[in-house]
Amino acid sequence: KEKCLVENNYLNEIKTVIGIASGKGGVGKSSLTVLIAKSLRKKGYSVGILDADISGPSIPRLLNVEKERISTESDLLVPVVSKDKIKVVSLNLLTENEAQPVIWRGPILSNMVKQFWTNVLWGELDYLLIDMPPGTTDIAITVMQEIPINGIVFISVPQDLVSMVVSKSINMAKKMGIDVIGVIENMSYLVCPDCHKQIRLFNSNNIDEFLKAMEIPLLGEIPMLSSISNLNSNNTYPDKDIDPII
Amino acid sequence: KEKCLVENNYLNEIKTVIGIASGKGGVGKSSLTVLIAKSLRKKGYSVGILDADISGPSIPRLLNVEKERISTESDLLVPVVSKDKIKVVSLNLLTENEAQPVIWRGPILSNMVKQFWTNVLWGELDYLLIDMPPGTTDIAITVMQEIPINGIVFISVPQDLVSMVVSKSINMAKKMGIDVIGVIENMSYLVCPDCHKQIRLFNSNNIDEFLKAMEIPLLGEIPMLSSISNLNSNNTYPDKDIDPII
Numbered sequence: 437k438e439k440c441l442v443e444n445n446y447l448n449e450i451k452t453v454i455g456i457a458s459g460k461g462g463v464g465k466s467s468l469t470v471l472i473a474k475s476l477r478k479k480g481y482s483v484g485i486l487d488a489d490i491s492g493p494s495i496p497r498l499l500n501v502e503k504e505r506i507s508t509e510s511d512l513l514v515p516v517v518s519k520d521k522i523k524v525v526s527l528n529l530l531t532e533n534e535a536q537p538v539i540w541r542g543p544i545l546s547n548m549v550k551q552f553w554t555n556v557l558w559g560e561l562d563y564l565l566i567d568m569p570p571g572t573t574d575i576a577i578t579v580m581q582e583i584p585i586n587g588i589v590f591i592s593v594p595q596d597l598v599s600m601v602v603s604k605s606i607n608m609a610k611k612m613g614i615d616v617i618g619v620i621e622n623m624s625y626l627v628c629p630d631c632h633k634q635i636r637l638f639n640s641n642n643i644d645e646f647l648k649a650m651e652i653p654l655l656g657e658i659p660m661l662s663s664i665s666n667l668n669s670n671n672t673y674p675d676k677d678i679d680p681i682i
Numbered sequence: 683k684e685k686c687l688v689e690n691n692y693l694n695e696i697k698t699v700i701g702i703a704s705g706k707g708g709v710g711k712s713s714l715t716v717l718i719a720k721s722l723r724k725k726g727y728s729v730g731i732l733d734a735d736i737s738g739p740s741i742p743r744l745l746n747v748e749k750e751r752i753s754t755e756s757d758l759l760v761p762v763v764s765k766d767k768i769k770v771v772s773l774n775l776l777t778e779n780e781a782q783p784v785i786w787r788g789p790i791l792s793n794m795v796k797q798f799w800t801n802v803l804w805g806e807l808d809y810l811l812i813d814m815p816p817g818t819t820d821i822a823i824t825v826m827q828e829i830p831i832n833g834i835v836f837i838s839v840p841q842d843l844v845s846m847v848v849s850k851s852i853n854m855a856k857k858m859g860i861d862v863i864g865v866i867e868n869m870s871y872l873v874c875p876d877c878h879k880q881i882r883l884f885n886s887n888n889i890d891e892f893l894k895a896m897e898i899p900l901l902g903e904i905p906m907l908s909s910i911s912n913l914n915s916n917n918t919y920p921d922k923d924i925d926p927i928i
């Protein structure tokens with residue numbers, strides 16, 4: 437497929453663009469996008485997040501910036517900057533009220549995502565992370581065809597139902613000729629806060645079969661942690677789990 | 683908004699159509715659709731499921747019919763029927779291989795969902811449940827505008843991030859003039875299999891605030907259960923949790 441990559445504006449200099457995808461909703465894409473961004477910041481990189489989940493944007497809340505608003509400067513959108521200096525662009529930072537739905541069909545959604553790429557004053561960034569919406573439809577097609585992505589990290593949960601849907605999205609990336617960096621298995625187990633026993637919620641642990649079939653590396657496993665499910669209310673996060681993955 | 687409801691074909695007689703929606707992915711829409719269908723069947727109703735999540739269809743696996751295929755009879759699609767006589771129509775029952783992605787943009791997806799309504803031999807049904815995809819885009823707009831739905835049950839998880847995204851979808855249904863039956867809070871807590879203590883993964887439990895703001899009734903709370911996360915591999919399911927909701 438001949439890609440028609442959309443040029444970025446001359447004010448931006450983005451070294452690496454990484455998509456965080458899954459195909460399936462609720463596996464932890466947004467939470468892990470924020471954890472990866474925080475970890476990259478700690479290592480001294482400049483980082484931005486483009487929230488491409490237009491109808492379910494959750495990045496602002498995870499970074500505690502949901503009350504901020506994106507401003508404009510000579511026709512370009514100026515990203516909101518979080519406490520730890522992560523630049524963020526998300527539809528929820530442009531609308532009046534986050535409970536209001538955006539009832540848009542495909543073409544408008546895709547245009548919005550393209551605007552988030554070219555009409556934003558990102559400036560100089562080492563990494564731009566794109567938090568993808570669930571599905572293999574309009575936004576996923578536009579991002580994979582029109583934005584020069586260096587690679588995609590997939591997030592899955594160790595359950596065959598989830599792996600089946602995630603494998604559709606991985607096959608899509610391969611068809612579109614995009615480098616698949618690997619997969620992170622999230623919420624693989626939970627440690628009981630009382631008796632400290634490991635609880636595995638999902639029977640099927642044929643992660644190996646799934647990885648072999650997809651021919652992609654496992655980047656790491658992350659347990660279910662209340663410090664992640666309450667990411668927006670605390671500042672400590674489990675870097676011991678995410679740092680090795682970076 | 684003037685609705686242009688699509689007529690069903692004269693061979694079908696569907697008494698009640700209920701949407702199962704959320705706006706957010708991974709909250710348990712598909713799993714609860716199957717549990718609700720099983721509970722209705724036990725009470726003697728005839729039930730069908732229309733899997734409107736075209737790019738992430740998970741109903742066939744949850745009903746253990748993923749290897750079956752939909753056939754056609756005089757130009758109409760004949761649903762697959764599960765062991766407990768639930769009729770199912772889903773894109774994964776039409777494609778060769780469930781790992782293959784459907785890389786379609788909005789208009790084709792919407793047409794597919796309309797086909798699942800009019801070009802299927804549903805026959806006589808007491809209830810048709812429509813398992814909605816995440817988001818407030820093409821498919822959600824088509825289903826709410828063109829299919830005569832009697833009401834929608836929303837699925838949420840007791841976390842303010844999830845409630846925020848679900849409230850967008852609820853506001854969309856209200857805008858489209860569709861009756862909101864209520865909300866089921868899923869995965870509210872987990873009971874440790876070893877020490878039997880209750881583990882609440884999500885800090886914020888302002889379910890009451892969310893329900894008051896949305897002005898909708900709470901239909902029930904469902905814990906995290908391994909009998910639900912392994913729905914496709916066992917036949918016992920927690921009807922003590924789902925039956926009171928029905």
Ligand SMILES: Nc1ncnc2c1ncn2[C@@H]1O[C@H](COP(=O)(O)OP(=O)(O)O)[C@@H](O)[C@H]1O
Pocket residue numbers: 458460461462463464465466467468494622623658659660661662664665666707708839841843844
């Ligand atoms: N490792 C984890 N431990 C505990 N909760 C998690 C973890 N990862 C994600 N979650 C929770 O799971 C839900 C889905 O995560 P989210 O990041 O919104 O996923 P997605 O972006 O894939 O929809 C959220 O409620 C989030 O708090």
Ligand SMILES: Nc1ncnc2c1ncn2[C@@H]1O[C@H](COP(=O)(O)OP(=O)(O)O)[C@@H](O)[C@H]1O
Pocket residue numbers: 461462593595597598704706707708709710711712713714740868869904905906907908910911912
């Ligand atoms: N009450 C529950 N207890 C345990 N696991 C659950 C429960 N509800 C859903 N799940 C699991 O959560 C994941 C998401 O459920 P799914 O039905 O696919 O949600 P959705 O249709 O909203 O994406 C699946 O892995 C499923 O097995």
Ligand SMILES: [Zn+2]
Pocket residue numbers: 628629630631632633874875876877878879
């Ligand atoms: Zn315990």
